[in-house]
Amino acid sequence: xxxxxxxxxxxxxxxxxxAPLTIASAQDKVVRVGFQKYGNVILLKGKGSLEKKLAPLxxxxxxxxxxxxxxxxxxxxxxxxxxxxxxxxPPIFGQAAGAPFVYVAHEPxxxxxxxxxxxxxxxxxxxxxLKGKKVALNKGSNVHYLLVRALESAxxxxxxxxxxFLAPADARAAFERGAVDAWVIWDPFQAAAExxxxxxxxxxxxxxxxxxxxxxxxxxxxxxxxxxxxxxxSAIGEIDQWxxxxxxxxxxxxxxxxxxxxxxxxIALKRQTYGIKPLDTSVVAEQQKIADTFFALxxxxxxxxxxxxxxxxxx
Numbered sequence: 358x359x360x361x362x363x364x365x366x367x368x369x370x371x372x373x374x375x376a377p378l379t380i381a382s383a384q385d386k387v388v389r390v391g392f393q394k395y396g397n398v399i400l401l402k403g404k405g406s407l408e409k410k411l412a413p414l415x416x417x418x419x420x421x422x423x424x425x426x427x428x429x430x431x432x433x434x435x436x437x438x439x440x441x442x443x444x445x446x447p448p449i450f451g452q453a454a455g456a457p458f459v460y461v462a463h464e465p466x467x468x469x470x471x472x473x474x475x476x477x478x479x480x481x482x483x484x485x486x487l488k489g490k491k492v493a494l495n496k497g498s499n500v501h502y503l504l505v506r507a508l509e510s511a512x513x514x515x516x517x518x519x520x521x522f523l524a525p526a527d528a529r530a531a532f533e534r535g536a537v538d539a540w541v542i543w544d545p546f547q548a549a550a551e552x553x554x555x556x557x558x559x560x561x562x563x564x565x566x567x568x569x570x571x572x573x574x575x576x577x578x579x580x581x582x583x584x585x586x587x588x589x590x591s592a593i594g595e596i597d598q599w600x601x602x603x604x605x606x607x608x609x610x611x612x613x614x615x616x617x618x619x620x621x622x623x624i625a626l627k628r629q630t631y632g633i634k635p636l637d638t639s640v641v642a643e644q645q646k647i648a649d650t651f652f653a654l655x656x657x658x659x660x661x662x663x664x665x666x667x668x669x670x671x672x
Contacts (some may be wrong), residue, residue: 399614
């Protein structure tokens with residue numbers, strides 16, 4: 358199964374609850390927001406402020422949860438959601454597959470919010486020792502690029518490890534029973550593993566991968582409902598201001614609704630970044646570098662131009 362078929366299978370599994378595969382329009386008066394158990398959109402959902410902001414526009418919100426970025430991108434592709442967020446890699450694979458979405462905004466880099474973990478008693482001490490080892494990761498997710506860059510920094514070719522493609526829950530199980538040698542994962546799964554298993558960090562994204570959080574919208578919805586998109590971005594901005602430097606209180610308030618224990622959520626929030634803004638040329642260039650890297654490794658079927666799907670602010 359190639360990566361695009363895999364993404365579609367994951368997305369369809371995530372949408373088994375019966376989400377309509379149509380594009381929401383102004384007439385529907387609903388915006389479908391995809392979220393994951395990481396990042397600032399789940400904080401927005403937990404706070405409940407977006408519904409109040411959209412009510413004067415006559416819109417309601419439908420929240421749809423995804424286990425990772427790749428199935429969320431496929432949901433955008435098939436028109437099952439209108440807005441969502443992912444790390445760096447999923448939009449690149451999605452663009453290469455022809456998914457009709459645009460970049461709306463991003464958060465500053467959060468390199469400590471993703472890491473390569475090894476069991477606490479693992480003999481592996483350096484990145485170079487991953488050569489020939491089994492490494493679990495979510496295929497096409499934000500940590501895919503971290504793994505590529507980390508190996509490159511240690512002089513190990515991507516082809517010299519055995520990638521084991523697993524969703525976070527399955528990867529955690531494989532990691533705990535010793536079926537894999539290392540696990541590349543993001544918060545809050547990263548924080549949970551550190552707390553529960555005392556997993557060691559072999560490397561995080563510092564100096565290797567920026568780990569931006571990107572906000573994306575279906576092209577048609579963004580074109581026909583710019584005010585709704587701007588309202589969502591504004592609501593995320595307010596969440597950013599509330600959460601930044603206030604991680605403990607945020608964790609305690611939102612933990613029950615989000616379903617993540619407050620101590621773990623607090624660890625993840627402290628490694629998260631805040632300050633939503635439109636993509637500038639430097640961020641687009643960083644995304645383009647990731648895309649070019651994946652293409653050079655044969656992971657993309659064709660080269661892509663990231664700047665061609667970046668939404669201009671207010672448009």
